[in-house]
Amino acid sequence: MDIFKVLSRGIKAQPKKNQPGAPQLLPSAGAKVNPQFFHDNVGGANAKRGKKRKRKGAQANNATESGDEDDDASDVDYFAPKPTPEELAAKKDAELKADEPKKQKPKLLEENECRQILKSHRLKFTVLAGRVPQDEKATEEKPPKKQKKQKEDRKKQEEEEKKKKKKDEDKKQIYPQPLNSFGELKYTYGIHPVLADNITRQGFRVPTEVQMGSLPLQLRPEMALEKATDVEDVKVEKGIDFLGVAPTGSGKTISFLIPAIDAIIKRRAEDYTPETDEHVLQAIVVAPTRELASQIVNEGRKLAIGTGVRVVLMKRTLRLVAESNTQEETEQEVKEEVQDSDSDSEAESEPEEVVKIDEEEEEEEESDSDAEKKTESRSKGDQKSKKERPITRVDILVTTPKILLNFLCGGEKEKGKPRIIKKTLPTVQSLILDEADVLLDPIFRKQTMGIWRACTHPNLGMTCWSATMASNIEALLTKHIDKRAKRTPEQTPKPLIRLVVGLKDTAVPNITHKLIYTATEPGKLLALRQLLHPVSSADSGPPLRPPFLVFTQTIERAQALHDELKYDIPLEAGGSARVAVLHSSLPDSVRSKIMARFRSGEVWVLITTDVLARGVDFAGVNGVVNYDVPVSAAAYVHRAGRTGRAGREGGVAVTFYTKDDIPFVKSIANVIAMSEKQAGKDIDEKDTVKAAQGSVQKWLLDALPKVAKEDKRKLKVRGVESRRTGGKATITTKSSWERRRENNRREAIEASKRRKREAQKAQKEGGAASEKQEEEWTGLD
């Protein structure tokens, strides 16, 4: 046996298996095989050929990367004279030159091979906007026709257009180069070596599908499309706009951070002079919640180590380099956005908890800065000190929408007044929208659009990311990109390329979904307790292992559920410290502490609202419980996606539903059925859903009622109405009879207290009056 192993034994105490915080319960418990979700075997000889080439290319790159090339020792002359410094320098130069052709002439795959690889990983690229029309003249020169005939022609044309719409979609598909290994980032796409080393240091070995598809196009679009055919009208010299739709936990964050950081390093190298500031705001990442924004900052900082790129989280007290806005049209445009969003009824949206996050953030920020202002005003006066705050030096700014818009508008929104963007950010060349569908949803649309307008650089690039993307949001994005291109006709329009990984809008395909019906609200609590029970007997192999998240509809319900559950974990297993609650009403510092405790595995059950539904990455969350039904299919996808991240197997998503939820469960059941189909769990030969194997019974799926659009919209905004107020808003196992009895008792006690108080008051008043009378009466004396 290795003597060092023997000696080092006992230095580090090994935690016992069932001890609280033992490794099997830490958030790394999920089996991690491959971060990729899809690796289909696409049949045919071509597929083999594609794969073979891929392996060869990857091997070549790996060899270059690790410097493994065989050295031939037979050439070495041990007795040769020592080379002079000049000779050594010349040799180094020659070596560098020999290296150059490798970087300049990377091996690219033929389109056919790209197609096979992209297909096997279920990557689909479509050009949504910005194709440059090739035969404009031909359409202009058509001879005029008679009115009647023109009408008929138009009708025919419309019908044909409808028929061909699907075909056109396929036609617009393109097949760019995929990224076969992270080594290619350095040797083929020329990212900075320090950035490449940071990626390796994070332990990322294989690119996920979204990274495979998006990185080549974002880094070197012209190279990524070099071998693609039918792309003459896709002009990419000025870069591209990009829309990435990929499953939750598939690594979208580094897909947008790597190009952003690399572009900054390159621009800095090109433009640097001793007079210019090293840090110029060049990229903005917008995310809907503070938790997500600070997570992105952390990821960005890890990737930017040693590159000199500064990634900063936006705060109210931050001052940025900005120009005064001189465009008169801005006010009008912001108004237009509001009208657009009002008329848009189909948009997917999150419940008001999400809206609240941003608003409350402002309130908290306000209180912080108020305190700051007070101390400052004591010495120099409020206004003056505000002006003297130093400008923050930043390259990449990560922000929630409202806080940045407030900076651009010079303060909070005043009631009844339109917002005017007073400052612009002309240096920003890249705008990144994470969770773009919710940022472009009516909830955040005005703010997001305001930020977009303030980024006035003529070559602004836009990338949008989410696991779900409603078609109306996509259309809105396309419309605005087109509009922007029209405003600068002298520029070549950038194409908007969309990448969809797997099926659009489906949940994580590698987790188990469970729909559980309980007739009543108290029944849900009992069912959750049954799921929780295995927590205290970890040996029995529970189906839902900690750590897991429990989602409720409202803050009040989250709080109430926490009160009910906090003593359910035995003291020996950690007791009430194992259960925590997190929602937007809690102060920022408390939220951060709970997040840290959950990440470290100290908290096993985290009860929360939709504030944690999007983007937040807890690497090893084993399960998600939807205590209250999610308000939309998209909300289900995002909640369920907190588990099974980066390809981890074994995640479970349990959804409870009661009688009240039946009208709304169909869309969720459909998502579950589709994601199981996508994972290949329940497809028979005829490609139909097998009732027995899937989590959702087919008869149930068919029987569930369809919901009217208006009801769906209401549900998205307010959730299930009965859970907001009244008896059903509270969470308890007590029967309604018991609760009514308790209520009556409470009310009786209250009434008796009130009567007592009133009697005391009356007595006091009576006493005071008689005292006064006594004081005034002087007769006997």
Ligand SMILES: Nc1ncnc2c1ncn2[C@@H]1O[C@H](COP(=O)(O)OP(=O)(O)OP(=O)(O)O)[C@@H](O)[C@H]1O
């Ligand atoms: N190539 C990779 N190999 C292994 N792990 C990876 C890779 N890329 C990203 N990850 C890890 O996968 C996890 C999920 O990544 P990320 O948060 O970017 O997902 P996402 O697609 O943005 O999810 P969501 O839609 O929920 O926001 C992170 O912990 C990240 O570190």
